[in-house]
Amino acid sequence: MPAADTLDRIDLQLLAELQRQGRLSNAELAERVHLSPSACLRRVQRLERGGVIAGYRAEVDPERIGLGLTAFVRIRLNHHDAAAVADFAGSVNDWDEVVACHALTGDMDYLLQVVAADLEHFSSFLLDRVLARPGVGDVNSSFVLRTVKAMRGLPLPAG
Structure with missing residues (x-):
């Protein structure tokens, strides 16, 4: 590699x-x-x-396919043992609305980037799936008003 x-x-x-x-x-x-x-x-x-190129995919405009709401959801777990972390990670991987999930340092454990059709869809996702998960202790959501810069590739080192 x-x-x-x-x-x-x-x-x-x-x-x-x-x-x-x-x-x-x-x-x-x-x-x-x-x-x-x-x-x-x-x-x-x-x-x-070598895995440097991890794959190829189409870049899809979420609004053009009916996903007009993007939110960032910060989550704190009640327990941090291996089983609790694995259980939460397994759930996240099953949630289609979650397009990215990062484990964090600091006062929250995870940051999820969530896309949904609208506030009703997001609310249902949050209440019925995220908050229904055992071990989820605290949830804080922020909604994207406007995207100033989206990922268009990684910064590459000078050659």
Whole structure:
């Protein structure tokens, strides 16, 4: 698996181009990074095999598919033993509304990014699923008013 310190300038250029436009043909990608198509394909395949490129997906606009509400939900668990943490993590992975979940340091244990159709859908999700989970001690929600910057790729180290 390539480590960050084994990625050269060309690898970083490939990653930058693919983060900008993941559907580039191999020929166009090769041209942009000044490689032959065969050398470009070998490098991309190496990055995929090594897990540096974790996958490809379409970026879907949530509002255009009826998901007009985004919220961040901070959760504190009552217990932090391995079983309680595993149980909560298992539940989170079953909740389609949760598009990201992060374990935190500080006064809350988890931060969930939740998308829902509307406030009614969110309320149902929160009351019927999150608060119904045993071990959930405290929940605090904040609603997104406007997205100023969304993830468009990772900052890559200088090559």
